[in-house]
Amino acid sequence: MTEDESGIDNPYTPEKKQNRKEWFFEQVEDEHGDRVLLPDGGNETQHLYEDLMGCFINGQFVACVILSASIIEHLLVLELGFTDFSYPEKEPTLGRAIGDAEDAGIVTEDTSDLYWLNNTRNGYVHFRDGRTGDSPTMEQMQEMDLGEFNPNRIGEDDARRAIKIAIRQQARHWEDFHKAMDEELDMNELYEQRRG
Incomplete structure (x- = not known):
């Protein structure tokens, strides 16, 4: 373990960066096999993925949570565009997109990870003073022995979980896209079949 003078594990060593790079590509391979990861959602989503990988490798863990949530929001809103859900005034928040994707038959698996990511992202993006119990750092600090508290560990654990969720959703x-093509369905027809 590499520690700086304060005794906190240093996530910025070349070895740690290489380990994170290998871990990232293992996650992609586990979910995508030999398919190339080409994110849908336009250039913005591609840039988000590139930044996600770079931030994780370089130890910017909170950015990984935020970027993973953004990627999922792009995907869900893209997919909701194939359905009867419409948002005349503005695009939905991630929380609403998750709920609408469930209702539309887009997301059929347990959504607790998606809601965890939404709430964790919100805890980092919006001010939380810790008194309300919805601050990611405060919640995790309360579960740990403060003598073992390591802020880098909290961020990296959240980043790894967020990345897995984003890659799994992609x-x-x-x-879904390939199943619809194989069965000669448009995406809405596929989602309608799921809804029964």
Whole structure:
């Protein structure tokens, strides 16, 4: 373990960066196999993925949570565009997009990870003073022995979980897209079948 003078594990060593790079590509391979990860959602989503990988490798863990949530929001809103859900005034928040994607038959698996990511992202993006219990750092500090508290560990654990969720949702999207093509359905027809 590499520690700086304060005794906190240093996430910025070349070895740690290489380990994170390998871990990232293992996650992609586990979910996508030999398919190339080509995110839908336009250039913005591609840039988000590139930044996600770079931020994770370089130890910017909170950015990874925010970027992962943004990627999922792009995917869900893109997919909701194939359905009867419409948002005449503005695009939905991530929380609303998750709920609407469930209702539309887009997301059929347990959504607790998606809601965890939404809430964790909100805890980092919006001010939380810790008294309300919805601050990611405060919640995790309360579960730990303060003598073992390591702020880098909290951020990295959240980043790894967020990245897995984003990569899994991209894989789900690609599977849906290819299933619709194979069965000669448009995406809304596929989602309608799921809704029964």
